[in-house]
Amino acid sequence: MKTKLFTVLVVLILCISGCDSGDDPPFKKKISIPYHFQLEYNFCGVACIQMWAERDGQYWDQYYIAGTIGVSGDGAHPTAIKTGLDAFTSAYAIIAMREWCEPDAQGDLLAGAIRGILIDKPSIVPFYDLTHAVIVRGFEWHENADTGKPVAEVMFYHDPDPWEGENQALVANMLKDYYFTPSGGDYWIILPLPTLVDAGVDSHIQFILGGGTYYGGPSVYDPKGILPPIN
């Protein structure tokens, strides 16, 4: 009798633990995020903050958010988006950055975003050389057999640009090689918690100690004295 009860309990626990994140690779998980398209051409970052805030249970007007964080004609600077997330959502946001030439720079950052999804938190990913931003709501991924690092296969996201729209899916290779690529600068993602990129930070430091060139973050690399905003 006890054996039967134990077996049922084990099966139940296995079922519950396998519900969301998947117990067989590729792992998968998506979280619900209400969609809002950007009301102005330079409000993509603002709309991402609005969507994230509403997921956390608060509704904020895009113009109010924009007025609070400061949005230039070209869009919101990454640091402004981080400030907005700290102010309007439950995130303790961090701009995780990697050099364009670091080994698996994009993979490190996406691993952080996957870890965020595992604790039900979105991330904000820049597109097109930092000129646009989208909010990530899920992944399909597998784990690196040696390191255990999650490796993205498909990313699910909302694009605040109404022409692209909600419920988008993107194959990870395309994300890394095409959408994500800053041709000139760094790779970065805004993550919900600093702890999600611990492993990545280590590899970043190793890269620099190993002689990798450090160009500085998006707010530092600014050859003409113009901070690069995104929209």
Add this chain to the structure above:
Amino acid sequence: MKIVKYFTVLILVFGLCLPAVAEKRVKPMPMKEFTDPSSPSYVPHPYPKKRVDIIEDLKYAINILFADGEENNGESKTPEIKTILLHLLDENPVYKVGEIHKVKNRSHRLAHDYTWLITIEDENGQIVARVAMTAPGLFASAGATTHGADLFKSVDPSLRRGPHFLKTGQDVLNSLSNSMGISVSKNEIKQMERVAFQSTLGSLLTPMWEIKMFDGNTYYYSVKRDMVYEVAEKIRWKKDKDGRRTDMRSLVPRNYDFVPDTINDEILVLKKLNNGNQSNN
């Protein structure tokens, strides 16, 4: 003797030029990767050209990537992209593949100079989703189309989407004529094609139109912004000795729109010829 000389010069010229051209784009994967069923990049019809082959490659990709059950996206009225795609596998699908367009790719990050843009329609012919497929037939990205959804009801009517998500060549011609204040006829146009940059102005899923005129001028039309552009300037966009490009926004004058053309190492600075629709990126 002369022939030998010419031949030698030709060989030298080709020898110098070809590697330079080849470096422009990412190297394509070997054909074996697409034909070997055990390869993750296997496709039933590598480099599909026919509609039926493109659709078969798409269905194969949907099976591989998404075939683990439909999902209901709680609070959204737009169907989950996965749900739409999985319907294509049904015997009597709710959605069907609509028009398929070839889109020229202006980024060196993709190995080939074109991608396929596949539209998915509902029973009324409304485009409900779009899929971008690479030249070899691999799934790239997909997005549900939000136009016509209730979310636009709160927006000024002039900003709502019409049923024609991807405008026809004639629509573009009309916009060009209106912007220039003169009637532009088809006879004046040398070439019109859809192009994708790494840009919100014209992407793989919502490409721009490039209109080359016989008089040498080139115009661009962004469907998203309903904006006609002429090229105000082309900025050289070379890499430095470490292979890094300058942040393009620091090179372009403020308040100008621009698109990166990494094939030609140029940033096209675009001058607006009409008022367009600034509220949509």
